Amino acid sequence: MGKRLKPEEIIAKLREVEVRLARGETAAAAARAIGVTEQSYYRWRKEYGGLQVGQAKRMKDMEKENVRLRRAVSDLTLDNQILQEVGAGKVLSPSRKRIAVDHVVEGLGVSERRACRVIGQHRSTQRKPCSLRDDEEALTTAIINLASRFGRYGYRRITALLRRDGWHVNEKRVYRIWRREGLKVPMKQPKRSRLWLNDGSCLRLRPAHKGHVWSYDFVQDRTHEGKVFRMLCVIDEYTRECLAIRVERRLNSRDVLDVLGELFVTHGAPEHIRSDNGSEFIAIALREWLGNIGVKTLYITPASPWENGYCESFNSKLRDELLAREIFYGLREAKVLIEGWRHHYNTARPHSSLGYKPPAPEAVLPAAFIPPYYGGVAA
Incomplete structure (x- = not known):
């Protein structure tokens, strides 16, 4: 098999044939003179006839570029097929990438190297066997x-x-x-019905120590029949402990005074107590009573609930973890479940701002029975 000629050499031979033809030689004789058949001569003349040497080089470069572009388009098409085979969304974990690579290699017949490059999996990670711990x-x-x-x-x-x-x-x-395992905290969860107990069974003062600043606020919810009940939540801002949740159909300033009186006897009076400007909290009788005991009142700016952030944060947790998930068939059931959740919140629930420790873990079991809270199930 003869040597493959370059375009420049072919054009030079065509020029030689033109000269021989001008002298009167036949095409067959001129083709034999340059060492090719007459058919090859006519094929060369059809492909390179009338071209200069520089034009031939440019045409050859364009052919190579076209081949490269076709190969690139083919590669991109194959890569797109691989990504479509994997599915929508990003594959992030190495284990899922390993499954995706195996699926692409088996389904499309591509090499493991190419599948790893497109999906973003290192080949050593792909080939390393997945080993789980004993536990x-x-x-x-x-x-x-x-x-x-x-x-x-x-x-x-x-x-x-x-x-x-x-x-x-x-x-x-x-x-x-x-x-x-695909676990997540859903944004919304439906309330659950129970099969028992259906008979009704800014600039602000920052807390520096326990008993420095208390805060209280009202939370409202409804029982199953649509009747409203209110909750008075009292917390210690420094320890995050929920001191009390009074649950009644109606609560006024006298009820607030009763709750605070019981807490002051049990825990001692705080130095300050923070609240919004609700009518129950700014009542003259309540303010005079707190002043006589020596408790200073801290009222937030109207329409600025973020100034009572500790209590608002507690209220949101109460609603998110209990009120939004439970159906209360009566006031008595609401009292039992809410008190159980309060005990769980104080003694067992990890608090993020306390290093994931509960606000008031119990050292010994209490003598009185308090129904424990099991994530929405009281026993």
């Missing part, structure tokens, strides 16, 4: 049980509960299992 299954079961029990807790609070139960685990491992 992986038990830890996963514990996380799922806690997530089912406390539906409004995220993975950080679940980690705190696991450590309290004796697990030596960090947040990153819990988060990996949390994502792998």
